[in-house]
Amino acid sequence: MAKTSYQIEQEFINDINSITGNDLKSWLKIIGETSLSKRNEILNWLKSEHNFRHQDASLLAGIYVNDGKPVYADSGDLLENQFNKKEHLRPLYDTLMEAILKRLPNTRIEAKKTYVSLNAKREYAAIGIKSKEIRLAMDLDGEPNGSDFVKQTGIGCMPRISHMIKLNQASQITDNLLDKMEKAYKRME
Structure with missing residues (x-):
């Protein structure tokens, strides 16, 4: 299984001294002594002046x-943060995930900062947890005319995740919905 952004960042923090010769605190001080403040300026400076690999510089x-703090949280924390003040949607989310994993057991779930990514070879669906609903979006390539699906908005996922359905009760998790999920999943093949 591929490493999460959190795991990659934690490995970098743990290994920065052996990779670069300085610990994280020292590097933060070195960068602070420059006049650089924008991420890309710092990234390019680390690469050109200190021979950092792109990923490490990034x-x-x-x-x-x-502010000197890790950017990526543990994915469990990221998921829990999405339910902040929306705890009433957790049972619906759990029911939805159970149904998806039963139908598509090879799905990898990765909580991002603003949504939950569903992927196998690549992201094929995303879940946004809003205050009154769960938005389930998937890569359907313009297919669902005349259905409950609308153009995907407000989730923050890849543009190819084209359509979404707003869920607010478990009865909406039907075989027809799971068939569409499977179709989006198969578009990766």
């Missing part, structure tokens, strides 16, 4: 502009 620049 991680360190991100941490610096995030």
Whole structure:
């Protein structure tokens, strides 16, 4: 299984001294002594002046502009944060995930900052947890005319995740809905 952004960032923080010769605190001080403040400026400076690999420079620049704190939280924390003041939607989310994983057991679930990504070879669906509903979006390539699906908005996922349905009760999790999920999943093949 691929590493999460959280795991990659934590490995970098743990190994930064052996990779670069300085610990995180030292690098934050070194960057602070420059006049650089924008992430991309810092990233390019680390690469050109200190021979950082792109990924390492990106991680360190991100941490610096995030007030010296890691950018990526544990995915469990990211998921729980999405239910802040929306706890009433947790049972619906759990029922939805159970149905999806029963139908498509190879699905990998990764909580992001603003949504939950469903992927196998690539992201094929996303779940946005809003105050009154769960938005389930998927890659349907313009297919669902005349249905409960609308153009995907407000989730923050990849543009190919084209359509969404707003869920507010478990009875909406039907075989027809899961068939559409399976169709989106199969579009990756």
